[in-house]
Amino acid sequence: MDNESPQTPLLSIRNLSKSFGPIKAVNNVSLDIMVGEVVGLVGDNAAGKSTFLSLLTGYHRKDTGEFIYRGKPVSVSSPRESRNRLKIEMVYQNLSLAPDLPVWQNMFLGEERRRFGVFNDRKAMVSDADKVLQELNAKARATDIVGTLSGGEQQLVAIGRALLFERDLIIMDEPTAAISVAKIEDVLRLIVQLKSRGKSVILVSHRLEDVLTVADRIVVFSHGTVKSILPNRHLNISDLIQVMFDRKKEATDNAEN
Numbered sequence: 001m002d003n004e005s006p007q008t009p010l011l012s013i014r015n016l017s018k019s020f021g022p023i024k025a026v027n028n029v030s031l032d033i034m035v036g037e038v039v040g041l042v043g044d045n046a047a048g049k050s051t052f053l054s055l056l057t058g059y060h061r062k063d064t065g066e067f068i069y070r071g072k073p074v075s076v077s078s079p080r081e082s083r084n085r086l087k088i089e090m091v092y093q094n095l096s097l098a099p100d101l102p103v104w105q106n107m108f109l110g111e112e113r114r115r116f117g118v119f120n121d122r123k124a125m126v127s128d129a130d131k132v133l134q135e136l137n138a139k140a141r142a143t144d145i146v147g148t149l150s151g152g153e154q155q156l157v158a159i160g161r162a163l164l165f166e167r168d169l170i171i172m173d174e175p176t177a178a179i180s181v182a183k184i185e186d187v188l189r190l191i192v193q194l195k196s197r198g199k200s201v202i203l204v205s206h207r208l209e210d211v212l213t214v215a216d217r218i219v220v221f222s223h224g225t226v227k228s229i230l231p232n233r234h235l236n237i238s239d240l241i242q243v244m245f246d247r248k249k250e251a252t253d254n255a256e257n
C-alpha cells in the first residue's frame with residue numbers, strides 16, 4: 001500500500017482505564033494507531049467511545065495507562081498537552097467554531113501567532129489560513145465570517161486547524177451525522193485526502209457505511225473494552241453489526257436461560 005516498512009505506530013495506547021465511580025467507562029484499552037491510518041471507532045451507546053477520546057484529548061485524566069507517541073512515553077493531562085505532545089486535533093460534531101468571527105480567527109483561536117515578538121500577527125495568520133483553505137479546495141476565504149459558510153465549508157475550517165498546526169492525528173466525532181447526504185461524500189473524500197498526506201484519522205460514527213468506506217481498521221468498543229479490531233477487508237455492514245451486537249445477543253440468551 002505504501003513504501004513505509006514496517007508499519008510505524010504513530011500512537012500506542014497501553015492499558016488505558018478510566019472509571020466514573022463504579023462505572024468502568026474505559027477498561028484496560030490498548031490500541032496502536034499507525035501513521036497514515038484511518039481507524040473507525042464504533043460501538044453501542046455507552047460503550048466508552050467518548051470517554052476514550054476524552055482521555056486522548058486531555059479532557060479527562062486517565063486512572064491508569066500509557067501513551068507512547070512515536071516510540072516515546074508521553075504524559076497528557078490537559079487539552080493543550082494533547083495538542084502539543086500527541087499532535088491531536090479533535091473535530092467535534094458541532095465543530096466548536098465561533099460563527100461571528102472570520103475563518104482565520106477561528107483557525108487560530110487560542111493559538112494566535114506571534115512573529116518577531118508581535119502578538120497576533122494578523123497579516124501572517126490571514127495568509128496562512130488562506131493557504132490551508134486552498135490546499136483543501138475550499139471556496140471560503142480567510143476573511144469570510146464563519147456563520148455565513150455552508151456546513152461543509154465550516155467543516156473544512158475545523159479541519160484546516162489540523163493542517164495549520166501540523167497535527168498528526170485528527171479525531172472526527174460523528175462528522176457526517178448532521179449534514180446532507182450530498183455533503184457526506186465530501187467529508188469522506190476529505191478523510192481520504194488527509195490520509196494521503198500521511199495524517200492519521202480516528203473516525204467515530206454511528207453511520208457504519210461511512211466507516212466501512214474509509215477505515216483501514218475498525219475498532220469495536222463494548223462495555224469500555226476493545227471487543228474486536230477488524231481489518232476492513234471484505235467487511236460488510238451485517239458482519240460489523242454482528243460483531244458489535246453479538247455480546248448483547250449472548251447476554252439476552254443467557255438471561256433467557
Ligand SMILES: Nc1ncnc2c1ncn2[C@@H]1O[C@H](COP(=O)(O)OP(=O)(O)OP(=O)(O)O)[C@@H](O)[C@H]1O
Nearest residue numbers: 020023024025043044045046047048049050051052
Ligand atoms: N462524566 C461522567 N460521569 C459519570 N459517568 C460517565 C461520565 N461520562 C461517561 N460516563 C459513563 O461512562 C460510560 C461510557 O460512556 P461514553 O459516553 O464514553 O460512551 P459512548 O460509547 O461514547 O456512548 P454514545 O455512543 O452513547 O455517546 C457510560 O456508562 C456513561 O454513562
